[in-house]
Amino acid sequence: MAVITLALAKGRTADSVLELLEQAGYRFPDFHPQSRKLIFSDDQRQLRLILVKPLDVPAYVEKGAADAGVTGKDNIMERAADVYDLLDLALGQCQFILAGKQHLPSDPAQKIMVASKYPVVARTYFDRRGIPAEVIKLNGSVELAPLIGLADVIVDIMETGTTLQENGLLVLDKLGDISTRLIVNKASFTTKSRDIHTFINQLKTGME
Numbered sequence: 001m002a003v004i005t006l007a008l009a010k011g012r013t014a015d016s017v018l019e020l021l022e023q024a025g026y027r028f029p030d031f032h033p034q035s036r037k038l039i040f041s042d043d044q045r046q047l048r049l050i051l052v053k054p055l056d057v058p059a060y061v062e063k064g065a066a067d068a069g070v071t072g073k074d075n076i077m078e079r080a081a082d083v084y085d086l087l088d089l090a091l092g093q094c095q096f097i098l099a100g101k102q103h104l105p106s107d108p109a110q111k112i113m114v115a116s117k118y119p120v121v122a123r124t125y126f127d128r129r130g131i132p133a134e135v136i137k138l139n140g141s142v143e144l145a146p147l148i149g150l151a152d153v154i155v156d157i158m159e160t161g162t163t164l165q166e167n168g169l170l171v172l173d174k175l176g177d178i179s180t181r182l183i184v185n186k187a188s189f190t191t192k193s194r195d196i197h198t199f200i201n202q203l204k205t206g207m208e
């Protein structure tokens with residue numbers, strides 16, 4: 001049995017994914033939330049867990065440094081990674097939205113200023129509609145941009161809608177649903193096929 005290296009997104013979804021892994025039968029005795037360690041093995045030595053930034057998970061998996069990864073669909077879309085997206089873990093559910101103080105200007109010649117943590121997703125949205133846009137990459141507090149004149153609109157994540165509401169922003173469009181996914185390296189899917197299928201089946205059992 002080959003060990004599967006799993007890249008797990010640190011941050012808000014990590015605890016619930018670890019809980020799911022435990023329900024699926026994988027226990028990490030060394031893991032505790034205050035630890036600064038970045039690599040953990042489960043007690044059966046079937047999984048090697050590596051903790052990485054959510055947006056970095058697709059790169060680890062695409063390049064084969066990890067056989068599989070768990071991260072939000074937002075990050076998979078932003079990185080446009082060449083990986084298999086095999087299982088919706090039904091965690092971290094939220095959606096991509098376009099939001100602003102008011103509706104987009106109707107003059108098609110007018111360039112829209114867009115702020116986003118997801119510049120690739122934002123660029124794709126406006127390019128597909130043939131709307132001229134300039135995208136400004138931000139790393140957080142994105143809702144601030146239209147309030148202080150840095151941008152006309154934002155492309156960001158909405159979960160409860162509280163952040164938009166408390167900052168007086170309207171949802172102008174919905175770009176798609178997001179949830180936490182299991183992604184798999186294409187070569188590993190062939191070379192470690194049996195172990196990866198076993199892992200997926202265990203996860204499915206843990207989700208029941």
Ligand SMILES: Nc1ncnc2c1ncn2[C@@H]1O[C@H](COP(=O)(O)OP(=O)(O)OP(=O)(O)O)[C@@H](O)[C@H]1O
Nearest residue numbers: 010011012013054072073074075092093094157159
């Ligand atoms: N309300 C939400 N806001 C943001 N992300 C959410 C929300 N609900 C679920 N998610 C999911 O959780 C993932 C991780 O979110 P988190 O805020 O921990 O990461 P991050 O903001 O990318 O990390 P960092 O703060 O290190 O830049 C997101 O990529 C998304 O898939």
Ligand SMILES: O=P(O)(O)OC[C@H]1O[C@H](OP(=O)(O)OP(=O)(O)O)[C@H](O)[C@@H]1O
Nearest residue numbers: 140141142156157158159160161162163
């Ligand atoms: O719809 P809601 O439930 O209000 O959640 C959405 C908010 O949560 C995320 O921000 P996060 O907390 O990660 O902060 P940051 O990106 O500004 O650092 C996201 O970028 C939104 O701002």
